[in-house]
Structure formats: structure tokens, C-alpha cells
Amino acid sequence: MLDAVRIDTILARGEPVFSFEFFPPKTPQAAEQLLRTIDELKPISPAFVSVTYGAMGSNRSQVIDLVARIKDEIGLNPMAHLSCTGHSRDELASILDQLASAGVDNVLALRGDPPRGEEFRPAADGFAHASDLVAFIRSRWDFCVGGACYPEKHPDAPDLETDLAHLATKVRAGTDFLITQLFFDDADYFAFVRRARAAGIDVPILPGIMPVTDVGGVRRMTSMCGAHLPSALESRLAEADGDPARVLSVGVEHATGQCRALLEGGVPGIHFYTLNKSPATRRIVAALRA
Numbered sequence: 001m002l003d004a005v006r007i008d009t010i011l012a013r014g015e016p017v018f019s020f021e022f023f024p025p026k027t028p029q030a031a032e033q034l035l036r037t038i039d040e041l042k043p044i045s046p047a048f049v050s051v052t053y054g055a056m057g058s059n060r061s062q063v064i065d066l067v068a069r070i071k072d073e074i075g076l077n078p079m080a081h082l083s084c085t086g087h088s089r090d091e092l093a094s095i096l097d098q099l100a101s102a103g104v105d106n107v108l109a110l111r112g113d114p115p116r117g118e119e120f121r122p123a124a125d126g127f128a129h130a131s132d133l134v135a136f137i138r139s140r141w142d143f144c145v146g147g148a149c150y151p152e153k154h155p156d157a158p159d160l161e162t163d164l165a166h167l168a169t170k171v172r173a174g175t176d177f178l179i180t181q182l183f184f185d186d187a188d189y190f191a192f193v194r195r196a197r198a199a200g201i202d203v204p205i206l207p208g209i210m211p212v213t214d215v216g217g218v219r220r221m222t223s224m225c226g227a228h229l230p231s232a233l234e235s236r237l238a239e240a241d242g243d244p245a246r247v248l249s250v251g252v253e254h255a256t257g258q259c260r261a262l263l264e265g266g267v268p269g270i271h272f273y274t275l276n277k278s279p280a281t282r283r284i285v286a287a288l289r290a
């Protein structure tokens with residue numbers, strides 16, 4: 001069994017790390033399959049493995065169960081995502097108590113998304129912003145706390161300056177490190193980090209990379225989260241559309257080039273949005289280590 005390790009302690013070592021994100025599957029069979037996928041990625045020695053919350057229809061008990069199994073059965077360092085959506089403070093406190101009892105050291109504190117087309121509304125006695133959840137966690141628990149950030153600005157924010165001011169508040173509330181929304185042009189990440197540093201945000205900022213494996217999926221995702229697909233990548237994907245092996249090759253090649261340039265540029269690590277599949281991520285890491 002692994003003694004979980006705080007991500008801030010790992011990042012303070014200054015060696016670039018890899019980490020992987022998964023969402024809890026809906027059926028027990030799919031959960032077993034996911035644990036096998038995570039086991040396949042274990043030889044890469046990720047610094048941590050994260051499990052999303054509330055996204056893709058998952059629920060609270062699935063997240064707690066999955067992070068505990070990642071730690072106890074697979075022996076990897078887990079991070080639980082936790083969002084404010086639909087939860088009162090007491091409910092959030094109960095989830096945080098359960099995570100602490102399970103020996104989890106790392107929590108990604110999020111606001112969460114409203115239903116499509118609606119504005120975010122906090123639950124009764126809940127929180128309106130991720131920074132409120134960060135402060136709440138800091139007030140009673142000893143987790144290492146991560147937060148989300150958006151190189152191309154959060155879709156609700158009027159402009160990047162306002163978004164950065166809110167991000168600075170979230171970091172001052174006690175966020176130990178940040179993970180970016182997915183992006184496909186490294187220039188967006190490096191420009192964002194420069195602006196964040198100028199705004200006084202001094203915590204590590206892990207770039208979030210999603211290898212494209214499905215053309216329709218990435219178009220849907222980018223239209224929701226506001227990330228842009230560079231036109232050269234969009235054309236290559238459009239040409240490959242309908243041929244899954246070719247789409248995978250284009251996606252892996254683009255993401256490998258992104259990761260290589262990011263690592264050369266001195267990033268603290270790479271966080272992979274795996275969408276619960278291992279082949280693309282394994283190919284990218286193998287190419288980077290070759």
C-alpha cells in the first residue's frame with residue numbers, strides 16, 4: 001500500500017512530472033476496465049493520478065471508491081477532484097472527511113459547471129467560487145489543494161485580466177498548484193504563465209494536454225470550453241476524419257510536439273486528459289522518453 005504524497009512536495013523537487021486524469025465510469029465492469037487501464041500506465045510512474053468529480057454523470061461514492069482503490073490496490077498517488085456544484089458546506093465537509101479517512105492527500109478544488117445554457121448558481125449554504133472552497137478546505141483539513149486555470153480565459157469571464165484577478169484570489173486563498181484547461185497551441189500557455197506571474201501568481205502551473213483521438217469529440221469539447229484548435233491541426237484532423245488510426249496518429253504527433261516544446265520551455269510537468277484510454281498517452285510518453 002502506498003503512503004500518499006502531497007503534490008506540492010513532489011513539484012518542489014523541480015523534476016518535471018507526468019500525471020493522468022480519469023473520470024469514474026458508470027458501471028462496475030467499466031470500473032474494472034478502468035483500473036486495468038490505470039495499471040497499464042503505472043510503468044510510466046506518474047506523480048499522481050486524478051479522478052474527476054460530477055463530470056460525465058459520476059457521483060460522490062464512485063469518486064471516493066475509485067481514488068481509494070487507485071491508492072490501495074494499484075499503489076499510485078491519487079488526487080480527488082471536488083466541485084461546489086449542488087453541495088452545501090456540510091456535504092462538502094463530509095466528502096472531505098471521507099477523503100482524509102481514505103488517506104488521500106490531494107484535492108483539486110473546483111466550482112463546477114452549471115447545466116448547459118444556464119448560469120452557475122451555488123447550492124443553499126454552498127459556495128459560488130472555487131476560491132471559497134479552497135479557503136474552506138484550508139480552514140479545517142491538511143490537503144494539498146490544486147485549482148483550475150484557463151490559458152484562453154474561462155468562458156464566463158469578460159476578459160483574461162478579470163479572470164487572472166480571480167485566479168490570484170484563488171491562489172491567495174491557499175491553492176498550492178494549478179492545472180490548465182486543455183489547449184493546442186503552446187504559445188497560449190507560455191503567454192498565460194507570463195501574465196499570471198505578472199499578476200503575482202507564483203505557484204506551479206501544470207499544462208493540461210489532451211491527445212485528440214476523436215474529431216467530433218474534440219470539436220464538441222473545444223466549443224464548450226473555449227479552447228481554439230489551430231487551423232493547421234484542424235485541417236489535418238478534417239483530412240483524417242473517418243479513419244480512427246490516422247486520427248490517433250495526428251493527435252499523438254501534435255500532442256508529442258506540444259509536450260516536447262513545453263518540457264524544453266521548463267514546465268513543471270504535463271497533466272494528460274486521458275479520457276480513460278491509455279494508448280495515446282503511452283505513445284506520447286514513449287516518444288518523449290526515446
Ligand SMILES: Cc1cc2nc3c(=O)[nH]c(=O)nc-3n(C[C@H](O)[C@H](O)[C@H](O)COP(=O)(O)OP(=O)(O)OC[C@H]3O[C@@H](n4cnc5c(N)ncnc54)[C@H](O)[C@@H]3O)c2cc1C
Pocket residue numbers: 051052053054055081082083108109110111112113114128129130131147148149154155156157162163164166167169170179180181182208
Ligand atoms: C484541470 C481541470 C479539471 C476539472 N475537473 C472538473 C471536474 O472534475 N468536475 C467538474 O464538474 N468540472 C471540472 N472542471 C471544469 C470546471 O469545473 C469548470 O471550468 C467551471 O466552470 C469553473 O471551475 P473553476 O474551479 O475554474 O471555477 P472558479 O475558479 O470559481 O472560476 C469560475 C469563473 O468564475 C469567475 N470568478 C472566480 N472568482 C470570482 C469572484 N470572486 N467574483 C466573480 N467571479 C469570479 C472566474 O473568473 C471564472 O470565470 C475542470 C477544469 C479544469 C481546468
